Amino acid sequence: HVARAEAVRDLPAETLDGHKVRVAANMASVDELGVIMRSGAQEVGLLRTEFLYMRRDTAPGEDEQYDIYRSIVAGLKGKPLTVRTADIGGDKPVSYLDRPAEANPNLGWRGLRYSLAVPELFETQLAAILRASAHGPVRIMFPLVSTVDEVKAAKQRVQSVMDQLRTRALPFDEGLEIGIMIEVPAAAEMADLIAPEVDFFSIGTNDLTQYVMAADRANPKLKDLFDPFNPAVLRMIAKSIKAAHDADIWIGMCGAMAGSPIAAPILLGLGLDEFSMTPADIAEFKLTLRGLSLSECRNLSARVLGLDTARSVREQASLFLGRHK
Numbered sequence: 074h075v076a077r078a079e080a081v082r083d084l085p086a087e088t089l090d091g092h093k094v095r096v097a098a099n100m101a102s103v104d105e106l107g108v109i110m111r112s113g114a115q116e117v118g119l120l121r122t123e124f125l126y127m128r129r130d131t132a133p134g135e136d137e138q139y140d141i142y143r144s145i146v147a148g149l150k151g152k153p154l155t156v157r158t159a160d161i162g163g164d165k166p167v168s169y170l171d172r173p174a175e176a177n178p179n180l181g182w183r184g185l186r187y188s189l190a191v192p193e194l195f196e197t198q199l200a201a202i203l204r205a206s207a208h209g210p211v212r213i214m215f216p217l218v219s220t221v222d223e224v225k226a227a228k229q230r231v232q233s234v235m236d237q238l239r240t241r242a243l244p245f246d247e248g249l250e251i252g253i254m255i256e257v258p259a260a261a262e263m264a265d266l267i268a269p270e271v272d273f274f275s276i277g278t279n280d281l282t283q284y285v286m287a288a289d290r291a292n293p294k295l296k297d298l299f300d301p302f303n304p305a306v307l308r309m310i311a312k313s314i315k316a317a318h319d320a321d322i323w324i325g326m327c328g329a330m331a332g333s334p335i336a337a338p339i340l341l342g343l344g345l346d347e348f349s350m351t352p353a354d355i356a357e358f359k360l361t362l363r364g365l366s367l368s369e370c371r372n373l374s375a376r377v378l379g380l381d382t383a384r385s386v387r388e389q390a391s392l393f394l395g396r397h398k
């Protein structure tokens with residue numbers, strides 16, 4: 074079975090009835106480049122940039138970040154790179170930044186909220202990402218968005234950094250795509266009004282599940298509640314996908330659910346365009362996908378949205394997959 078998965082690694086991510094999706098890798102350090110290039114990924118759907126800020130005493134400067142992003146872009150040889158701006162705070166603390174202790178870090182000053190509050194840090198990173206976009210396809214993605222206003226403010230920052238780069242006569246890709254993560258219920262609920270502001274969405278099921286279910290993603294006592302297959306989470310995913318497509322933008326997923334084979338028929342049926350996962354999961358994912366037909370997946374996804382437990386969703390998806398192996 075593993076050998077079969079290996080053999081499909083470089084084949085297109087295409088269903089039996091010819092529906093294509095994009096399969097991408099998640100990345101969290103430069104060392105993963107070789108593995109990603111051998112994984113069958115068409116692109117990097119999520120570069121977690123927190124690694125740049127951790128295990129050191131000061132924040133990385135623009136040139137240091139630019140060198141790293143540029144070397145990743147070069148190593149990807151034309152495959153698009155989605156750089157997520159620093160998702161600091163919450164479960165990703167950075168000790169040297171002057172941040173107050175919080176009673177609820179996951180509901181705290183984190184992700185894009187923090188970036189917008191500390192413009193020097195944010196603009197330094199945006200400048201480095203934009204400069205890297207002169208060397209190959211790069212996208213910018215913002216984490217933990219809750220409101221339309223946050224998206225507008227972040228885009229204004231990008232515009233102002235673009236102006237600064239023009240003044241400095243430094244090249245960047247004028248048409249680079251700007252997107253957001255859908256990982257806060259407010260953003261999923263307001264997706265129809267956020268979509269016209271951006272080029273793409275990417276669903277972060279780890280945080281989305283945590284916030285929809287009010288269940289700490291790291292608390293083992295809450296394992297049963299912290300389940301992206303819960304219909305409450307699936308309905309938010311379905312709503313986000315519909316809002317994206319109604320606004321003619323694409324939508325991916327970079328949370329752990331994207332690489333789960335039993336999630337594949339459901340997400341495919343809901344119309345997800347891009348699946349970004351741990352590189353080690355890609356071969357198996359493609360094997361599953363290539364045995365499915367979109368029309369049957371659509372029936373399955375419509376059915377599971379009406380179920381009342383995560384357990385019954387998993388059962389239905391497993392039965393479905395069993396019939397298509």
Ligand code: PEP
Pocket residue numbers: 119121160256276277278279280281327328329
């Ligand atoms: C997520 O929340 O699903 C996600 C992809 O981001 P992270 O796991 O880095 O919070």
Ligand code: MG
Pocket residue numbers: 216256277279280
């Ligand atoms: Mg997240």
